[in-house]
Amino acid sequence: MTYLIGLLSVVFLVLAIMIVSKSIALSKGIQGADDSDARVDGANNGNAFGFLVFLVLGSIAAAWSFLHSQPDFLPIAASEHGLKTDQMFWISMGIVTAAFFLTNTLLFVFAFLYRYKKNNVATFYPVNHKLEIIWTIIPAIVMAVLVFTGWRIWRDITKQAPENAVVIEVTGHQFGWYVRYAGNDDNKLGNQNYKLIDDTNQIGIDFTDESSFDDFTANELHLPKGVPVLLKIKAQDVLHSVYLPYQRVKMDAVPGMPTKFWFVANKSTDEMRAELGKSDFNYKLNCTEICGRGHFGMAITVFVDEPEDYKAWVAQQKPFLTQNPDYLAKVPEKLKGKAQKYVPAEAPAAESDSTQAAAGAAPATASLRR
Amino acid sequence: MATATLHANDAHAHGHDHEHEHHEPGFIRKYIFSEDHKTIAKQYLITGIIWAFFGGALSIIFRLQLGFPNMNLDWLKPVLGEWIVEGKLEKEFYLALVTMHGTIMVFFVLTAGLSGTFSNFLIPLQIGARDMASGFLNMLSYWFFFLSSVIMFASLFIETGPASGGWVIYPPLSALPQAMPGSGLGMTMWLTSMTFFIVSQLLGGVNYITTVINLRTRGMSFTKMPLTIWAFFFTAVLGLLSFPVLLSAALLLIFDRSFGTSFYLSEIYIGGEALPNVGGSAILYQHLFWFLGHPEVYIVLLPALGITSEVIATNARKPIFGYRAMIGSMMGITVLAFIVWAHHMFVTGMNPFLGSVFMFLTLIIAVPSAVKAFNYITTLWKGNIIFTPGMLFSIGLVSLFISGGVTGIILGNSALDINLHDTYFVVAHFHLVMGAASFFGLLAGVYHWFPKLFGRMMNNTLGYIHFWLTFAGVYCVFFPMHYIGIAGFPRRYYSFTALANNAQDTFADMNAFISIAAILTFASQAIFAFNFFYSIFKGKKATQNPWNSNTLEWTTPIIVGHGNWEGEIPAVYRWPYDYSKPGSASDFIPQNVPFSVTPESNLPEENEEIANEKDIEGLLAVQNDVYNH
Numbered sequence: 001m002t003y004l005i006g007l008l009s010v011v012f013l014v015l016a017i018m019i020v021s022k023s024i025a026l027s028k029g030i031q032g033a034d035d036s037d038a039r040v041d042g043a044n045n046g047n048a049f050g051f052l053v054f055l056v057l058g059s060i061a062a063a064w065s066f067l068h069s070q071p072d073f074l075p076i077a078a079s080e081h082g083l084k085t086d087q088m089f090w091i092s093m094g095i096v097t098a099a100f101f102l103t104n105t106l107l108f109v110f111a112f113l114y115r116y117k118k119n120n121v122a123t124f125y126p127v128n129h130k131l132e133i134i135w136t137i138i139p140a141i142v143m144a145v146l147v148f149t150g151w152r153i154w155r156d157i158t159k160q161a162p163e164n165a166v167v168i169e170v171t172g173h174q175f176g177w178y179v180r181y182a183g184n185d186d187n188k189l190g191n192q193n194y195k196l197i198d199d200t201n202q203i204g205i206d207f208t209d210e211s212s213f214d215d216f217t218a219n220e221l222h223l224p225k226g227v228p229v230l231l232k233i234k235a236q237d238v239l240h241s242v243y244l245p246y247q248r249v250k251m252d253a254v255p256g257m258p259t260k261f262w263f264v265a266n267k268s269t270d271e272m273r274a275e276l277g278k279s280d281f282n283y284k285l286n287c288t289e290i291c292g293r294g295h296f297g298m299a300i301t302v303f304v305d306e307p308e309d310y311k312a313w314v315a316q317q318k319p320f321l322t323q324n325p326d327y328l329a330k331v332p333e334k335l336k337g338k339a340q341k342y343v344p345a346e347a348p349a350a351e352s353d354s355t356q357a358a359a360g361a362a363p364a365t366a367s368l369r370r
Numbered sequence: 371m372a373t374a375t376l377h378a379n380d381a382h383a384h385g386h387d388h389e390h391e392h393h394e395p396g397f398i399r400k401y402i403f404s405e406d407h408k409t410i411a412k413q414y415l416i417t418g419i420i421w422a423f424f425g426g427a428l429s430i431i432f433r434l435q436l437g438f439p440n441m442n443l444d445w446l447k448p449v450l451g452e453w454i455v456e457g458k459l460e461k462e463f464y465l466a467l468v469t470m471h472g473t474i475m476v477f478f479v480l481t482a483g484l485s486g487t488f489s490n491f492l493i494p495l496q497i498g499a500r501d502m503a504s505g506f507l508n509m510l511s512y513w514f515f516f517l518s519s520v521i522m523f524a525s526l527f528i529e530t531g532p533a534s535g536g537w538v539i540y541p542p543l544s545a546l547p548q549a550m551p552g553s554g555l556g557m558t559m560w561l562t563s564m565t566f567f568i569v570s571q572l573l574g575g576v577n578y579i580t581t582v583i584n585l586r587t588r589g590m591s592f593t594k595m596p597l598t599i600w601a602f603f604f605t606a607v608l609g610l611l612s613f614p615v616l617l618s619a620a621l622l623l624i625f626d627r628s629f630g631t632s633f634y635l636s637e638i639y640i641g642g643e644a645l646p647n648v649g650g651s652a653i654l655y656q657h658l659f660w661f662l663g664h665p666e667v668y669i670v671l672l673p674a675l676g677i678t679s680e681v682i683a684t685n686a687r688k689p690i691f692g693y694r695a696m697i698g699s700m701m702g703i704t705v706l707a708f709i710v711w712a713h714h715m716f717v718t719g720m721n722p723f724l725g726s727v728f729m730f731l732t733l734i735i736a737v738p739s740a741v742k743a744f745n746y747i748t749t750l751w752k753g754n755i756i757f758t759p760g761m762l763f764s765i766g767l768v769s770l771f772i773s774g775g776v777t778g779i780i781l782g783n784s785a786l787d788i789n790l791h792d793t794y795f796v797v798a799h800f801h802l803v804m805g806a807a808s809f810f811g812l813l814a815g816v817y818h819w820f821p822k823l824f825g826r827m828m829n830n831t832l833g834y835i836h837f838w839l840t841f842a843g844v845y846c847v848f849f850p851m852h853y854i855g856i857a858g859f860p861r862r863y864y865s866f867t868a869l870a871n872n873a874q875d876t877f878a879d880m881n882a883f884i885s886i887a888a889i890l891t892f893a894s895q896a897i898f899a900f901n902f903f904y905s906i907f908k909g910k911k912a913t914q915n916p917w918n919s920n921t922l923e924w925t926t927p928i929i930v931g932h933g934n935w936e937g938e939i940p941a942v943y944r945w946p947y948d949y950s951k952p953g954s955a956s957d958f959i960p961q962n963v964p965f966s967v968t969p970e971s972n973l974p975e976e977n978e979e980i981a982n983e984k985d986i987e988g989l990l991a992v993q994n995d996v997y998n999h
Contacts, residue, residue, distance in 0.1 A: 039918075041830055043834055044757050058845065072873075088786060092779060096779055116687075116755055125751070127694070128691075143779070144733075151730070154726060154784045173639075238549050243860065245789070256635070256652070293864075296863040296868060
């Protein structure tokens with residue numbers, strides 16, 4: 001295919017040049033008889049003809065390249081709102097493609113038809129209000145329809161997430177994404193504060209909030225199929241942007257300003273694998289806001305699971321507190337009882353002395369571990 | 371001493387070669403620190419052309435990376451030095467290239483190079499003025515631009531590299547040197563350079579507006595002004611109102627970077643430490659930036675459209691269709707340009723209600739743009755078209771303006787923008803509609819006014835070849851980018867290895883094709899450079915009015931001296947588009963021809979204007995007084 005495209009490009013350029021130079025020679029021959037006309041040089045007809053050739057070759061190239069690229073476009077949207085925006089996209093695309101061909105055709109055909117001819121006089125045609133009004137109103141109507149449809153879709157996408165939405169927090173940093181789930185018990189994300197970030201607690205989970213106790217983190221994004229998911233999006237250092245191309249989801253991650261996007265993923269990873277015929281296919285979450293040297297590689301794998309699989313996966317996950325019992329030290333005294341149940345009864349054998357835990361709180365942690 | 375140094379810089383960095391043939395006393399005043407609008411225009415033009423080659427070359431380097439990710443780039447080491455690591459482009463330097471390409475092209479080429487050149491050159495010549503309202507401010511405008519150019523150019527050579535956060539330099543990335551090396555000294559230089567650039571633009575803008583309002587020759591009412599002047603006028607208004615906002619955005623960023631303020635910074639943890647800044651808003655910067663950034667699109671585009679209007683009418687030998695509609699649509703674009711900026715921010719977390727508002731406003735701006743395109747097409751209808759190189763580039767501009775413009779309807783729709791935002795679809799869109807279209811306007815202007823600029827003609831055949839290669843090339847580069855965008859490829863990616871579905875392989879051919887087309891297109895600009903510099907010295911001598919045009923600049927001497935007209939400035943009696951008027955023996959009637967001498971071709975309402983000719987003549991004393999106070 002490389003060669004085909006390369007060849008096409010060369011052919012395209014060479015043809016353009018050839019035709020121009022040929023027609024220059026040709027028109028020179030024609031005009032040889034009548035050289036008195038100094039207003040145009042021999043190339044005038046050639047250039048006029050060039051526009052016609054450009055129109056024909058360009059249209060062929062446009063149509064061919066579209067058909068050639070189409071199989072590599074993103075497959076049909078894997079989310080409910082994505083189906084609507086895709087449909088709207090292709091309708092708009094149809095309209096603008098029609099406008100594109102119509103206007104370019106008129107432009108190039110007029111350029112060809114009304115090329116300079118000796119003894120010809122251009123038509124003095126400075127204004128026609130009726131025409132002006134027509135081509136102000138027609139685009140205005142088309143725009144109005146497009147805007148209105150687009151606005152309704154936009155409104156539906158950006159309205160409040162449904163009550164039952166699964167809440168997942170995605171935090172961008174240079175250069176990766178942290179994912180935090182609300183946990184198995186309260187289905188509520190605990191507070192978070194950038195000042196609490198350390199090497200282990202990379203999101204800065206705030207353990208003075210009891211909702212945090214059952215929260216668990218992961219380095220991949222699991223989404224239940226067919227259930228509304230609300231992504232709460234954060235950034236730690238610079239701007240990032242959550243992009244789920246297959247789900248048509250995009251929202252910037254802004255330090256200091258949480259953003260959100262809710263959607264319903266309606267095609268599981270397995271279904272997409274079957275559709276594409278690729279058993280190793282995985283969805284990705286990419287970054288689309290320039291964030292530094294690793295921007296292009298800032299991606300994590302996304303799994304869209306059947307709801308029951310998702311439930312099973314979630315159930316297997318261990319809360320952050322369970323995996324890092326040292327952080328019990330950060331829990332205020334009155335909540336320690338509630339936090340206790342997430343801390344393994346037996347302290348992990350190889351637990352090293354925590355450097356994160358405040359010195360004064362360390363003995364308390366130690367005693368609790370026992 | 372200082373002037374001598376500056377002069378040396380000038381000769382080195384910007385090679386004003388054409389100035390070296392006139393060594394004579396007063397050289398510095400005449401060619402370097404000149405207050406003559408024509409010299410300043412040439413300074414802008416040549417600086418702009420040099421910048422264009424630089425900006426283009428940068429894009430070729432990153433296209434090599436995108437088109438041929440496995441290519442060994444060691445051969446670039448003599449130029450790029452340590453930016454090539456093990457035969458590969460350094461990842462941060464890739465971002466620096468993208469950033470500097472954008473900055474250079476948008477600001478230094480298409481803003482300064484385009485409106486700096488043609489506003490300066492054409493406003494006095496086409497409205498019938500001896501010079502700009504303030505020659506001194508005009509000179510300052512160029513030299514501030516020059517200073518800004520020197521700083522931006524120097525930033526390419528510092529060890530930590532130039533600014534690398536994208537041409538929009540969104541904080542916090544641009545505010546924190548810890549985030550990327552380019553946000554250190556490189557960004558400081560970027561901000562300093564842009565500050566001087568803005569000063570330059572404001573000095574220029576004030577001058578353009580003042581000159582158009584105050585220095586029109588007798589009889590040159592607003593409704594008799596060529597569309598070029600209308601376009602430059604609106605451009606200057608846009609620039610004057612929006613560049614200060616960029617300046618404030620830049621100043622706040624400078625404060626955040628150097629003085630510990632928190633305008634844009636909040637709750638940041640970077641490099642292993644939590645920064646103390648709270649309460650700032652990164653979105654605030656985006657609002658301020660795009661309040662300039664969007665009008666900037668039209669600052670770049672309107673002069674190109676103005677030039678096209680003039681060139682198309684002249685060479686179609688027809689009046690521009692819908693003169694008043696053209697002015698009206700430009701006015702509409704000017705006003706609307708200020709209230710659509712947030713369509714760049716649909717998915718930044720901005721309140722979605724604002725998104726709806728900006729979607730409505732954005733799609734309204736498509737209407738005047740469409741009207742302009744239709745009017746150009748109708749102007750060609752039943753013309754008698756002479757394809758000069760300028761005309762070819764103008765027709766090319768209209769085609770690119772349409773092709774790039776239609777996808778704006780899609781991107782302006784916030785629901786559709788969700789998926790397409792920051793993908794190659796956007797890159798394709800704006801490169802066609804504002805990049806290539808404006809660039810074509812610049813080239814059309816150079817080809818068309820070259821005889822007036824330098825008193826010589828450019829070679830037409832080379833012009834034709836240049837046009838066809840560039841036109842085909844631009845489409846080959848940017849048309850396929852739409853497909854890559856629809857496939858969900860994000861922009862500013864060093865490589866596409868992290869996309870799902872091994873997507874990097876699917877468009878490897880296409881990316882290679884685009885890169886080859888870009889290299890060919892860039893290479894074919896050498897034809898232009900040769901033609902341009904050769905013709906300055908060796909071109910065929912120009913005639914008085916080589917394109918048989920109506921506007922006033924063609925009534926000046928072939929080599930225009932200081933003060934533009936040797937005798938009285940001509941008066942203006944008619945609009946600039948009396949081409950192929952029925953009844954007239956000639957297919958053009960210049961603006962300075964009174965209706966009283968063309969009874970055979972006058973329209974009924976024009977016969978009534980004959981009575982006013984005495985009044986117009988009577989203004990001569992007043993007009994002379996302006997220059998002799």
